Amino acid sequence: MPAELRFHTVHASESPQESKQIEQLLTESDLGWDSRVETFVVCRKGAALVACAGIDRNVVKCVAISPAFRGTSLSLQLGGELLKVAMERGHFHLFLYTKPDNTVFFRGWGFYPLVEVRDKVALMENSPIAIRRYCSDLRALRKHGGKIGCIVMNANPFTLGHRYLADVAAESCDWLHVFIVREEASMFSYAERYELASQGLSHIKNITVHHGSEYIVSRATFPSYFLKGKCTVDQCFTAIDLLLFREHIAPALEITYRYVGTEPACPVTSRYNKDMKHWLETADSRSPSIEVVVVPRITLRGSPISASEVRRLLQNKSLQEIKKLVPETTMRQLISRFGDQRRETEMTDGDDH
Amino acid sequence: MRIITEAVAGSLESSDLLVKVSPSRDKTLEIYVTSDVIEQFGTQIRHVVDDTLKRLAVTDGLIVIEDKGALDYAIRARVQTAVLRGAACKELNWEQLS
Amino acid sequence: MKLRRSMLFLPGSKAAMLSTAFVYKPDCVMFDLEDAVSLREKDSARLMVFHILRTDAYKGIETVVRINPLNTPYGLKDLEAAIRAGADAVRLPKTDCANDIHELDAEVARIEMECGCPIGRTKLLAAIESASGVINAVSIATASKRMIGIALAGFDYVIDMQSQRGDGAKPELFYARCAVLHAARAAGIDAFDVVYSDINDDAGFLKEVELIRHLGFNGKSLIHPRQIELLHNAYAPTEKEVSYSRRVIEAAAKAEKEGVGVIALDGKMIDAPIVSQAQRVLQRAEASGIRR
Numbered sequence A: 001m002p003a004e005l006r007f008h009t010v011h012a013s014e015s016p017q018e019s020k021q022i023e024q025l026l027t028e029s030d031l032g033w034d035s036r037v038e039t040f041v042v043c044r045k046g047a048a049l050v051a052c053a054g055i056d057r058n059v060v061k062c063v064a065i066s067p068a069f070r071g072t073s074l075s076l077q078l079g080g081e082l083l084k085v086a087m088e089r090g091h092f093h094l095f096l097y098t099k100p101d102n103t104v105f106f107r108g109w110g111f112y113p114l115v116e117v118r119d120k121v122a123l124m125e126n127s128p129i130a131i132r133r134y135c136s137d138l139r140a141l142r143k144h145g146g147k148i149g150c151i152v153m154n155a156n157p158f159t160l161g162h163r164y165l166a167d168v169a170a171e172s173c174d175w176l177h178v179f180i181v182r183e184e185a186s187m188f189s190y191a192e193r194y195e196l197a198s199q200g201l202s203h204i205k206n207i208t209v210h211h212g213s214e215y216i217v218s219r220a221t222f223p224s225y226f227l228k229g230k231c232t233v234d235q236c237f238t239a240i241d242l243l244l245f246r247e248h249i250a251p252a253l254e255i256t257y258r259y260v261g262t263e264p265a266c267p268v269t270s271r272y273n274k275d276m277k278h279w280l281e282t283a284d285s286r287s288p289s290i291e292v293v294v295v296p297r298i299t300l301r302g303s304p305i306s307a308s309e310v311r312r313l314l315q316n317k318s319l320q321e322i323k324k325l326v327p328e329t330t331m332r333q334l335i336s337r338f339g340d341q342r343r344e345t346e347m348t349d350g351d352d353h
Numbered sequence B: 001m002r003i004i005t006e007a008v009a010g011s012l013e014s015s016d017l018l019v020k021v022s023p024s025r026d027k028t029l030e031i032y033v034t035s036d037v038i039e040q041f042g043t044q045i046r047h048v049v050d051d052t053l054k055r056l057a058v059t060d061g062l063i064v065i066e067d068k069g070a071l072d073y074a075i076r077a078r079v080q081t082a083v084l085r086g087a088a089c090k091e092l093n094w095e096q097l098s
Numbered sequence C: 001m002k003l004r005r006s007m008l009f010l011p012g013s014k015a016a017m018l019s020t021a022f023v024y025k026p027d028c029v030m031f032d033l034e035d036a037v038s039l040r041e042k043d044s045a046r047l048m049v050f051h052i053l054r055t056d057a058y059k060g061i062e063t064v065v066r067i068n069p070l071n072t073p074y075g076l077k078d079l080e081a082a083i084r085a086g087a088d089a090v091r092l093p094k095t096d097c098a099n100d101i102h103e104l105d106a107e108v109a110r111i112e113m114e115c116g117c118p119i120g121r122t123k124l125l126a127a128i129e130s131a132s133g134v135i136n137a138v139s140i141a142t143a144s145k146r147m148i149g150i151a152l153a154g155f156d157y158v159i160d161m162q163s164q165r166g167d168g169a170k171p172e173l174f175y176a177r178c179a180v181l182h183a184a185r186a187a188g189i190d191a192f193d194v195v196y197s198d199i200n201d202d203a204g205f206l207k208e209v210e211l212i213r214h215l216g217f218n219g220k221s222l223i224h225p226r227q228i229e230l231l232h233n234a235y236a237p238t239e240k241e242v243s244y245s246r247r248v249i250e251a252a253a254k255a256e257k258e259g260v261g262v263i264a265l266d267g268k269m270i271d272a273p274i275v276s277q278a279q280r281v282l283q284r285a286e287a288s289g290i291r292r
Helices: A014-027 A074-088 A099-107 A130-140 A160-173 A190-200 A235-255 A267-282 A307-315 A330-337 A342-347 B036-057 B072-086 C015-024 C039-054 C077-082 C098-114 C130-137 C138-139 C152-160 C172-189 C202-215 C226-235 C240-255 C270-286
Strands: A005-011 A039-045 A048-056 A059-065 A093-096 A110-117 A121-125 A148-153 A175-180 A206-209 A257-261 A290-296 B007-010 B017-022 B030-037 B060-069 C008-010 C028-032 C062-066 C089-092 C123-128 C147-152 C189-195 C219-222 C262-264 C268-270
Touching: A014 A059, A014 C152, A039 A074, A048 A074, A048 B060, A059 A074, A059 A257, A074 B007, A093 A099, A093 A342, A093 C219, A099 A110, A099 A121, A099 A235, A099 A267, A110 A235, A121 A235, A130 A235, A130 B007, A148 A160, A160 A175, A160 A190, A160 A257, A160 A290, A190 A206, A190 B072, A190 C268, A235 A267, A257 A267, A257 C152, B007 B072, B007 C098, B017 B072, B030 B036, B036 B060, B036 B072, B060 B072, B072 C015, C008 C226, C015 C028, C015 C039, C028 C039, C039 C062, C062 C077, C077 C089, C077 C098, C089 C098, C098 C123, C098 C138, C123 C130, C123 C138, C130 C138, C130 C152, C130 C172, C138 C147, C138 C172, C138 C219, C147 C172, C152 C172, C172 C202, C202 C219, C202 C226, C219 C226, C240 C262, C240 C268, C240 C270
Parallel strands: A059 A093, A148 A175, A148 A257, A175 A206, A257 A290, B030 B060, C008 C028, C008 C219, C028 C062, C062 C089, C089 C123, C123 C147, C147 C189, C189 C219
Antiparallel strands: A005 A039, A039 A048, A048 A059, A093 A121, A110 A121, B007 B017, B017 B060, C262 C268
16 A cells, blocks of 8 residues: 655756666657757666656656556556646746557546547547637637638738738738737747737738647647758648648637648748648648648748848848838837847947938 | 637546536537546536526536446536636635535 | 554545545544655645545544644644644654643643634644653653644654664564553553554564564554555454453353343453453444454
């Protein structure tokens, strides 16, 4: 009756020795080591590591239990411990990646299936109602009838490219829903990005600018999007994000068209756009197809206008150059944020004289 | 009593339950119960949960319960703990808890 | 005369154990709010114990709540929960001197009064876990009318003594056991021995039980239900002891009926302590039969 099983938390970067044991356990369970997982809850019996569960912020993955302990109460203890560790780190709403076959097992941990890529991967969340509540909130903002379009943008920061895309979409739709990616992983904060996009789109009458959420291009639904410098896109993860859109978000708002700009600069986004056609239009799904409309980017002297170009110019302190790429609202913000520092003043001298 | 912060009590283990509470968005009290034995005991579980919340005078919050076949005493204890944690209430009013 | 051979520890936060452990029929059950409960679960465990005590689950079993020390943020709340839920007794950990019991006694009386329960209903047990506690065992044992027993807790004690726990027959607890036991007997209360934590070592456990039974301990704190039956069997009397005790009781009854002041059996005089001893033997036999 006393706890022979001991649970504790391992910080992967601080404990190479334990990390090695965890990796071994994962290998035994056909799982790979995931370098994004910062924290593991592990269970030991005596000296032996018999179970582990990893958390990357609010995403649970790398759950492995030594074969001898499967089907015992250890699993539920592990699930409970994990939840408490996540809570202590301020993560209440959790997501979990697993193989579709294991979703039944994780029901026991209080996780519910959100979306599934057949035979590959399933995304679950630890609430029976969160997605339902989210969609019912969206439904309240739904516009009926005709052609309803949607754009999801990070707008880091909002450029004339974004505005053009929205103009084209709004022109051809009865109503346009725009979502701003909520995750704080960009040069500009979410509040800033949302504000600039709202201002930059205020001239469009048939539009709703929505706050983003954990269900749209977030660390949970699309982890590789936020990996700096790495451009490998795991196809399963784009599938998860896109199927979640198709099966939950689009139906709530009766969206039938999704608009994207062509994306030559960023391989991740480029790949995402390509996958979009597959997962939104042709892939098997319980929900109807959503037509993907690819809009060529507007260009300035032959090169496409993009937020990444704006950020590059900001790095080079070329505020003057940016002027032609962003609407006035964004420019004002850039000047107030970057223009009054001494180094930048030198750079923008040409403008003043 | 109002739920002002997210909180959890209990466990997922057999004979226990996990209670998750979070603030309500629209000042309502919403309760969701899932259970391994919902067919047999769903009504009874819900009755105990409702009664426990009523005694604590919980007016708004979102209460999500994963029941693992807990007895009534455990349901009361875990619901009370989650609510007190979520309401940041440190004082124990034994009348309400009885 | 209450039989207190086994005192089963149950972690206050573990629903599965709280919900089922009565089936093992220990003499006493100790709901633990102290060491077995992590800091983040103190509030939850307290309410679990409060509510299980309010059910009939442990009817017929003496219920004890081990509270956190009163100088922690949990102690008083634990005490409120235990008393208001009607626990038979409260076990105070880390008792070092009589004053610890005086303080506890006053709080218990206050809470009993506040919740309208009969003053004096809640009994006390002191756990002695340090050298000072052992030295002060006599004054601790006699510190309150509520005291029903003192328990030796070996883990902290051996650390305090700069010693370590050996198997059941090692001498590291020798003085403490004797001191606690003498204090208990002098105060007319019960004495409980330490837990034996290697739950898979039945032989070691039984060796230790044999030792403490001979010393005269009423019983032992247990951390696993499988130790209950082993312990009860070891405390069960032999056939010979039972038949002798029956004859002692019969002789005593006969003497009383005949109004004879002196009890005699097989030509020997029997005095009151022998009669109580015989009663205890029969009580143990009634509870767990003859030793196997």
